[in-house]
Amino acid sequence: MAEIEIQTAAAPAGRARQIGDIILEVEDITLTFGGLTAIDNVSFNVREHEIFSIIGPNGAGKSSMLNVINGVYHPQKGQITFNGKTRKQMKAHHSAAEGIARTFQNIALFKGMTVLDNVMTGRNKMMKSNFLTQAIYWGKGRREEMEHRRKVEDVIDFLEIQSIRKTPVGRLPYGLQKRVELARALAAEPKLLLLDEPMAGMNVEEKEDMCRFVLDINDEYGTTIILIEHDMGVVMDLSDRVVVLNYGGKITDGTPDEVCNNQAVIDAYLGVTE
Amino acid sequence: MFYRETGQFKTSYSADEAIFPIRQDFVGFWIIMAIAFVGIPLIANEYYFTAILVPFLISGLAALGLNILTGYAGQLSLGSAAFMSVGAFSAWNFITRIPEMPFLISFILSGVIAAAVGIFFGIPSLRIKGFYLAVATLAAQFFIEWIFTHVGWFYNYDPSGSITTPPLTLFGFELISPMSRYYVTLTIVTVMALLAKNMMRCSVGRDFMAVRDMDIAAEVIGIPMLKTKLLAFAISSFYLGIAGALWAFTYLGNVEPAAFDIAMSLRILFMIIIGGVGTILGSFIGAAFIMLLPIFLNLGAHALFGDLISQQLLVVSELMVFGGLIIFFLIIEPHGMARLWQIVKEKIRMWPFPY
Incomplete structure (x- = not known):
């Protein structure tokens, strides 16, 4: 019965991190809820293998922007080009099929399931065997389950959550839950990973761990990452480029240094003296 | 004690993902199977088969259907x-119109028809959730009951409005004796329970649980809402359809649409709430609780106070004890008796050193 043996996690082929062509192009996105304009005519682009941050004060439209990118919200105006495909609107599960994964600001794990099941769910969209072959648990359905289990174990090793594999996620502390959520997103082998405040509410140590994981993912898997984060130290250290939003509009974008020294950004954060 | 997994090392993922990964569970399963297939038929009499075992198994299957x-x-x-x-x-x-067809195929086809009806009545689930969906499914309850009462074709214009089932035949033998009907029921229920267990631990089950626990996240992960919810309705209705067919053929023998009324729907719902929502085992524990406890209470009450107090008082007090027990179990474990069993298992794994 040892047709599938446990392998130690072979590190994914280390890709030299080299910023490539534009992978995501956001053009003139406007999103309104009734009379409220959440995003107002924002454009930016993200390049392959890049860590790209979206910052801005509360209510600036950062999370809405992520929701637009992965199809949860449908913008009134504008279009998004991901991986060569242009679209105006898209269903959330289609964006997952195209290789966009995300984590949520408020942890959105499946509370009734174990860590392993949660991470496996990240790969469900790749499982093609139908429910009948799964019901008899023989042949294709079973083989597929084992193949995906092995890939999931790689992710579990990568994020160092081996010891909590079989624990129901509801029992885990907050920091670990965030990490499991990252594992679930990563298990989908995304081209683009959207992280919505992955370090919110963490202590310094947990933050450092999370930063290391973000960098490692970017390094080893070559995943393009869009990051929303309020901790400016983290943002400035990790990001290749930053876009700043305020009241739904874009203030500026550029490298962390450029953004730091931009007067409009300083005004938005600190207020303007009359 | 005896329930320890110490020393049971898994050397492959397939061993880790086995249906009963712990050896004691595996052995326990086969012991239960041996009791059910060999032990019970040796000691049970006709009354046990027709009044206790068969209805228990079928309600377990129905509860499993709803639990999915x-x-x-x-x-x-x-x-x-x-x-x-x-x-x-x-x-x-x-079975009456195409008697040549083996009954198993008829059963499967009727399950498929139930699944199709389930899909139709599951369409509102895309828009409404929770209690509102429950009210929408009430429409199915009343509409279907009405159709089977008023459209004569379904019961072949029988003046009584009910259907009398012919005996099932397997390889030319008529399954009339209570024991043979018990075996048919037990086999179908066991196979379907195992299939359900398999489905629920594969990606289909994870899809379902993801939709249950956090539907937005499920959709963002790439689980199509429409397909998953309708599949859940289809599989669940298939199970319920087979349970209904068994109810008519191996239990009652003569059914009218009123046998499948709202009270029965509620009873199935209570089974899964008491037994454990989201567990296969819980469906059967719940069915045992709802179906068998009143019978045992009745037997016990008669044995203890049969001569002392009036018949009516006895009936009322049985119902009171039954209601009290339901509340008692819900208070000690709101997640159902299957969860209770799980806690017990966790405790005895650690016993006597709960570190």
């Missing part, structure tokens, strides 16, 4: 009995 929909996929439904009646009436029509 409500417990795993999180879609509350009050139309379970209606889907059972679809199964019962289609099986009857298949």
